[in-house]
Amino acid sequence: RIYKPGDAQTYVIRAMEDIVMGITASTPVSERKIITSLVLPAELETLGQSSFRSEEALTNLVMNCPFLKSITYCQFTRDINLRHVELNLPNVVSIDSNWAFFNVPLTETDASTWDLSSVTNVGIQTFAADDQSQMREYSAGRLELPALVSVDKQAFQGCLAFGEIQIGTACKTLSRIVESAFDGASVTNLVVGSTSALSVDENAFRNVNNK
Secondary structure: OEEOOOOEEEEOOEEOOOOOOOOOOOHHHHHOOOOEEEEEEEOOOOOOOOOOOOOOOEEEEEEEOOOOOOOOOOOOOOOOOOOOOEEEEEOOOEEEEOOOOOOOOOOOOOHHHHOOOOEEEOOOOOOOOOOOOOOOOOOOOOOEEOOOOOOOOOOOOOOOOOOOOEEEOOOOOOOOOOOOOOOOOOOOOOEEOOOOOOOOOOOOOOOOOOO
16 A cells, blocks of 8 residues: 555555566666565555566565466566565466566575465476575475466476475366476475376476485
């Protein structure tokens, strides 16, 4: 909600456009480390692409957004100090675009408290990491995606954040684990719900390193 000085009216934020505060090559250095904590409004229905990407000062994110339906392209990618994340997104159906939480360390996060109960698809490199220096020897707990039907390639590649991942346990229609989906990830337990013949692509579990 926004309160304007001298105006008694309250304005509710329901949509945020692309690159609201996201960093681009043209962003002045003075504006690159402004946000340290972010609580998105509960009334939010739409969040644009790259909204808060490369926010190097951001350490805390709270998304209690029951009306939001999707997580889109690069929304928090390369927020390299984003350690505490709360996600209460019961109606998000798809994390369908690339790199939504790419290289986000999550080192002060308990993923078992997240609500992603309606998510059916996880996009390319959604939780992937190529910089693991801040993630080692840490587990953000159990990630549950009970309605998951499809997972894009490299979705969890190099991810060290989650000790346990449960996918498709409610819908039980997951039929394929795609190329390099968990390549290089560190997971102690992976639970897959599927009543059909499960197809596993090449390198889906290459270099998986159990903690």
